[in-house]
Amino acid sequence: MYPNLYCAFLDLFGWDLPALKLINSFGFFVAMAFLVAHALLKKELQRQAALGHFQSQKTSVVVGQAPNPIDLGLQAAMGFFLGWKVLYLVVNAGDIFQNGGLPQTHLFSTEGNVFWGILGALIFVGWRFWEVQRNRLPEPKTVEQIIRPEDLVGGITAAAAIGGILGAKMFHLLEYPDEFVAFLKQPSVNAFLGGLTIYGGLIVGGLAVYAFARRHKMNFLRLADATAPALLIAYGIGRMGCQISGDGDWGIPNPSPKPGWLSWAPDWIWAYAYPNNVNAVYGPRAAGYTGKLIDPNLQPWPSFEGYGTYLDPAVFPTPIYETAASILGFAFLWGMRKRWNSAGKIFAAYLMFNGFERFWVEKIRVNATFDFLGITMTQAELISVCTFLSGALLWAWIQRASNKD
Numbered sequence: 270m271y272p273n274l275y276c277a278f279l280d281l282f283g284w285d286l287p288a289l290k291l292i293n294s295f296g297f298f299v300a301m302a303f304l305v306a307h308a309l310l311k312k313e314l315q316r317q318a319a320l321g322h323f324q325s326q327k328t329s330v331v332v333g334q335a336p337n338p339i340d341l342g343l344q345a346a347m348g349f350f351l352g353w354k355v356l357y358l359v360v361n362a363g364d365i366f367q368n369g370g371l372p373q374t375h376l377f378s379t380e381g382n383v384f385w386g387i388l389g390a391l392i393f394v395g396w397r398f399w400e401v402q403r404n405r406l407p408e409p410k411t412v413e414q415i416i417r418p419e420d421l422v423g424g425i426t427a428a429a430a431i432g433g434i435l436g437a438k439m440f441h442l443l444e445y446p447d448e449f450v451a452f453l454k455q456p457s458v459n460a461f462l463g464g465l466t467i468y469g470g471l472i473v474g475g476l477a478v479y480a481f482a483r484r485h486k487m488n489f490l491r492l493a494d495a496t497a498p499a500l501l502i503a504y505g506i507g508r509m510g511c512q513i514s515g516d517g518d519w520g521i522p523n524p525s526p527k528p529g530w531l532s533w534a535p536d537w538i539w540a541y542a543y544p545n546n547v548n549a550v551y552g553p554r555a556a557g558y559t560g561k562l563i564d565p566n567l568q569p570w571p572s573f574e575g576y577g578t579y580l581d582p583a584v585f586p587t588p589i590y591e592t593a594a595s596i597l598g599f600a601f602l603w604g605m606r607k608r609w610n611s612a613g614k615i616f617a618a619y620l621m622f623n624g625f626e627r628f629w630v631e632k633i634r635v636n637a638t639f640d641f642l643g644i645t646m647t648q649a650e651l652i653s654v655c656t657f658l659s660g661a662l663l664w665a666w667i668q669r670a671s672n673k674d
Contacts, residue, residue: 270515270545276573277513287362295547298510302503307426309499313606314418322491322612323418330414333406336398344397345390352389353381421485425492428477436473440466443648467504468627468652490613497619498602504623505595512588515546520585520633522559540583544570548578585633594626611667620660628653 271277274297275289317323357380443466478496482489511518519541527539544563560578563570568579598619606615628650636647 270513270543270547270576272514272545272547272573272576276545276576279573280571288359290362291358294514295507295510295516298513299507302506302510303426303430305506306496306499306503307422309502310425310496311419311422313495313498314422317491317495318418323487325418326416326485328414328416329411331409331411333404333409334401335405336401340401341394341397344393348389348391348393349386350389351393353383353386356385356389357382418487421481421487424485425478425481425496428481429474429496432477433470433474437466437470439473440469440648443469466648467507468649468656471500471623472652488612490616493616494606494613497616498599498606501595501602501619501623502599505592505599508588508591508595512586512592515543515548517546517548517635518588519543519580519635520587521635522580522582523585523633524582537586538589539585541586542579542581542583543586544568544579545573545576546578546580547576584635587630587634591626591630594630598622598626611671613663613667617660617664617667620656620663622660624653624655624657624660628657 271280271294273290273294274292275286277294278284278286278289314323318325478492479489481487482492508518510516523540525540527534527536531539546560548560559580559582561581563572563577563579565572570579601622602615602619605618609615609618631647631650631653634647634649636649638645638647
């Protein structure tokens with residue numbers, strides 16, 4: 270596993286680049302997921318706008334104004350932080366992370382370089398001041414600006430990201446209340462940032478996008494249709510990050526030999542030991558962590574400082590299964606989006622597919638369980654059932670409305 274890009278580049282290319290320790294593998298894939306989703310959503314909004322499902326909006330803006338002190342202050346704060354903290358971490362990464370420390374531990378500390386911070390603030394303020402002065406007019410004027418649907422993709426993505434992260438953290442704490450109690454007793458950055466639950470991100474992120482759609486007078490079902498394929502492929506990319514980083518999102522132990530019908534597949538498709546996984550740093554989890562130190566004389570894997578453990582017994586590599594399912598689901602929805610013209614059909618299919626896939630993969634995942642109406646299940650299983658039923662009801666409602674027309 271490659272907990273950060275430093276480990277990946279060191280193992281794959283032999284490049285020793287300490288600054289890459291700042292970039293966690295999972296975070297990198299999450300960023301890639303947002304970029305891919307952003308591009309796909311923009312393309313789909315353009316297509317739907319051409320069909321007349323979304324309309325451009327007009328707004329008035331004032332141009333040619335003098336530099337705004339608040340704007341310059343924000344630029345100064347951003348430049349100072351980048352110089353004081355980020356540049357400091359990049360330049361000194363070799364010394365800072367030599368003992369396997371986590372980036373967030375240093376990112377939220379008071380260490381940094383004040384001189385570089387002041388220099389960064391001056392550069393950002395100077396650049397912004399020059400840019401505004403270049404476009405300044407003797408008399409500011411109000412002009413009409415056209416906002417196309419695809420111009421709103423940035424706002425949609427930001428709403429989904431902020432709501433998604435908050436929701437994912439909130440639902441994780443609901444699923445693992447002992448972690449929340451432990452954080453209250455002994456607060457730490459690592460304890461607060463670690464652990465996210467995807468369904469919490471989907472629910473709260475979805476509500477944030479709904480609010481955005483209402484504010485900008487966009488048909489939510491049409492927007493949900495445009496978003497659904499991007500959500501699926503982004504989910505798959507995120508799961509690739511889980512697999513590559515070894516962040517604890519794996520299945521239950523699988524000591525059984527690989528069945529004959531899988532003889533064509535590599536062994537890690539059936540069971541994987543996740544060498545150098547991230548949980549070696551975060552510590553054992555209540556769900557059961559069976560990490561053992563890698564012995565280079567017995568195991569064929571390289572050992573990275575601070576991450577040198579593997580699982581014994583090996584487990585089901587559920588992120589691989591979910592990535593494959595997401596790719597198939599994306600291909601299906603992307604192919605059907607031009608055939609299903611009723612608003613909400615693509616989104617309904619997404620809900621049913623997502624609920625079905627997650628329910629069954631939960632059977633072999635490591636997650637906390639609880640009793641609901643006499644049935645033992647995980648939080649994700651309960652939400653996945655509700656997700657599937659919501660999609661089925663939405664599909665039935667759309668079909669009924671179409672038949673009436």
